[in-house]
Amino acid sequence: MAFISVMLMVLCLVVLSETTEPLCSPFNYEEKLLEKMVRNEFKMEQALKRIDDFEVLLLRTNRKIQGAIGTLKEIEARLDSKLSMSSIGxxxxxxxxxxxxxxxxxxxxxxxxxxxxxxxxxxxxxxxxxxxxPELETVVTRADYISxxxxxxxxxxxxxxxxxxxxxxxxxxxxxxxxxxxxxxxxxxxxxxxxxxxxxxxxxxxxxxxxxxxxxxxxxxxxxxxxxxxxxxxxxxxxxxxxxxxxxxxxxxxxxxxxxxxxxxxxx
Structure with missing residues (x-):
């Protein structure tokens, strides 16, 4: 590991000797890694927020579905009650x-x-x-042959x-x-x-x-x-x-x- 660090420093010195802008540092790799971790953490927070929002939406939708099921059952019960008192019997x-x-x-x-x-x-x-x-029929009041x-x-x-x-x-x-x-x-x-x-x-x-x-x-x-x-x-x-x-x-x-x-x- 020490050898790798020495090689990185030598490489950076060579590069610095050829340009006026610093292109790397002894801690460049760690900085890039940290930056990437920060970006991933931000993305993770955004994803978790979306999951939370989805769970809230799912809960609301489930409540609406349960309410609709309850309404359908009530309608079914009323229909059964009406059918039981209708011509079925x-x-x-x-x-x-x-x-x-x-x-x-x-x-x-x-x-x-x-x-x-x-x-x-x-x-x-x-x-x-x-x-x-009784409701009597008054049209016919007599007939020759009756029972x-x-x-x-x-x-x-x-x-x-x-x-x-x-x-x-x-x-x-x-x-x-x-x-x-x-x-x-x-x-x-x-x-x-x-x-x-x-x-x-x-x-x-x-x-x-x-x-x-x-x-x-x-x-x-x-x-x-x-x-x-x-x-x-x-x-x-x-x-x-x-x-x-x-x-x-x-x-x-x-x-x-x-x-x-x-x-x-x-x-x-």
Whole structure:
């Protein structure tokens, strides 16, 4: 190292002897190196400042993105809520009650069961849930050939359960639920796996020795009388228990001494 320094000094003396301006010094190399280090340090500080500025910008951008995501989730939740209350879903009739069984169901309307008179050989075979606030059509006030509809009553006379409802009018409720489908299953008290119970009850229909046939409906297991109902005998449309007939049905598992149950189930 000492030898190198001596050689540098000799070289500088030679150069100085040929020019009036000093071109180098014993510490020229160190000065240049220091100058370069200073410049690199300055560049490093500038780069670090740019990184700091970028981090601030990135943080602000991330906050904006998170805010946008939150807004999108809120919009999605609102849309889901609106869709759940829109046409996507299914309806069913809860016979024997004027309200829907679950809080996530919405009541479309409530009313009372009605149908064709039991002695009629014609007319309709299904029960209708007539609303308590009808909107009557006044254009047609008479016709030569008509079908009359009557309010239905419980045919539970002498039964070991629900006999107090005999002759009382039958309420009903049309319920909407945000599922894909609903089904009424006779002779069951529980739904099959994968289905949700909406309500359970008793399978009921018109008395089988009457002239007019009716469909089977599931009347809630805890039925009530329609508002304003009384036990006056009107002898019009009936809803009575259904018992299995052994010999045609296998007993067991069926039993002619047990009225058939039913469930209304829904599926997403």
């Amino acid at each position: 299914a309806t069913y009739i809860r016979w024997g009650r004027s309200s829907c069984p679950h809080s996530n169901n919405s009541l479309v309307y409530h009313g009372f069961a009605a149908g064709t008179h039991y002695s009629s050989s014609g007319g309709a075979a299904d029960y209708q849930c007539l609303p308590v606030e 009359n509809i009557y309010q239905s009553e419980y045919l539970t006379h002498g039964a070991t359960g629900l006999s107090s409802l005999a002759n009382h009018e039958v309420p009903c409720a049309v319920c909407f639920t945000n599922v894909s489908s609903t089904i009424m299953i006779p002779a069951r008290k529980t739904c099959y796996i994968g289905w949700k119970l909406e309500y359970r009850g008793f399978l009921m229909t018109e008395r089988d020795n009457h002239a007019n046939n009716k469909q089977y409906v599931c009347v809630d297991k805890e039925p009530e009388a329609a508002p304003g109902s009384n036990a006056a005998y009107t002898n019009s449309v009936w809803l009575g228990f259904v018992f299995p007939t052994c010999g045609t049905l296998k007993c067991p598992p069926y039993n002619s001494a047990s009225a058939l149950a039913c469930v209304v189930c829904s599926k997403l």
